[in-house]
Amino acid sequence: MSSPKRTDELQGEILHVYDGIEEADNRLPNWWLITFYGTILFGIGYWFYYHEFNVEPTTSEQYVLDAADQGSADVAEEPELLALAEDPAAIATGREAFATTCAACHGDQAQGVIGPNLTDNQWLHGGAPTDIYTAIRAGITSDQALIQGSAGMPAWGPQLGEERVRAVVAFLLSVRDTNVSGRDPEGEIYEANAPSADDGAPVDAENADAENADAENADAENADAENADAENADAENADAENADAENADAENAEGESSGDAPAE
Numbered sequence: 001m002s003s004p005k006r007t008d009e010l011q012g013e014i015l016h017v018y019d020g021i022e023e024a025d026n027r028l029p030n031w032w033l034i035t036f037y038g039t040i041l042f043g044i045g046y047w048f049y050y051h052e053f054n055v056e057p058t059t060s061e062q063y064v065l066d067a068a069d070q071g072s073a074d075v076a077e078e079p080e081l082l083a084l085a086e087d088p089a090a091i092a093t094g095r096e097a098f099a100t101t102c103a104a105c106h107g108d109q110a111q112g113v114i115g116p117n118l119t120d121n122q123w124l125h126g127g128a129p130t131d132i133y134t135a136i137r138a139g140i141t142s143d144q145a146l147i148q149g150s151a152g153m154p155a156w157g158p159q160l161g162e163e164r165v166r167a168v169v170a171f172l173l174s175v176r177d178t179n180v181s182g183r184d185p186e187g188e189i190y191e192a193n194a195p196s197a198d199d200g201a202p203v204d205a206e207n208a209d210a211e212n213a214d215a216e217n218a219d220a221e222n223a224d225a226e227n228a229d230a231e232n233a234d235a236e237n238a239d240a241e242n243a244d245a246e247n248a249d250a251e252n253a254e255g256e257s258s259g260d261a262p263a264e
């Protein structure tokens with residue numbers, strides 16, 4: 001539908017009229033243009049700052065870092081995770097969370113789809129329980145990602161919460177080395193008893209503690225030896241007492257016999 005061009009007092013030249021709505025084409029106000037182009041420039045700057053050059057962590061990354069800073073009580077240690085992996089309730093919770101949150105990328109059997117197979121003994125980001133925990137909790141940034149063309153993995157800590165992150169680790173520890181066929185193994189072989197690169201220091205510290213503990217045990221043994229001597233000493237005393245008692249009995253006996261004597 002076309003209509004004769006006319007000039008409106010307020011809008012200027014009217015270009016179209018659709019269903020009685022008049023449309024003009026005037027130059028946009030400068031404040032509007034500045035805001036519009038400003039947001040585009042800001043968006044490009046933001047993209048390079050946070051996502052290309054990672055100058056600062058994004059808010060979600062910062063959230064995880066802050067959570068990790070809130071006392072080491074939040075950060076799980078290997079013995080705790082291994083203990084959870086023996087706990088059927090934790091494994092069940094973890095299996096459930098895995099089915100809803102992780103299976104889309106890692107497969108319903110954790111056999112791998114876009115994300116790697118989690119049932120083999122090869123790991124891209126470390127196979128120690130604490131490495132698996134950290135990968136899940138803090139995610140894998142696109143910079144850290146090792147699969148060709150992979151954008152990494154989001155941090156699941158904020159979404160799942162500490163307890164379910166640990167439960168999912170327990171579940172994964174319960175299925176590792178089961179080699180469900182799916183994605184081919186990727187990354188380095190992890191052997192449960194060999195210290196991983198990351199764990200080097202703590203393992204040494206534990207050994208040192210173990211030595212201290214032995215030293216304490218040795219002291220304890222010495223102490224026992226002393227106690228034993230003390231007991232022997234007591235035993236001797238006791239014998240001495242017994243001996244006295246015997247003497248006393250002997251005396252009594254004599255007394256009795258002497259007492260009996262008149263009766264005879």
Ligand code: HEC
Binds near residue numbers: 097104114116
């Ligand atoms: C959007 C897809 C996606 C989802 C959902 C996902 N992951 Fe991942 N995950 C990946 C990718 C991709 C990698 C590998 C990144 C890389 O290094 O290239 C990965 C890596 C991992 C790793 C490290 C594996 C290794 O070899 O070191 C673990 C552990 C892991 N994911 C566990 C989980 C758990 C648990 C969940 C659910 C809470 C989950 N993922 C959900 C895509 C996903």
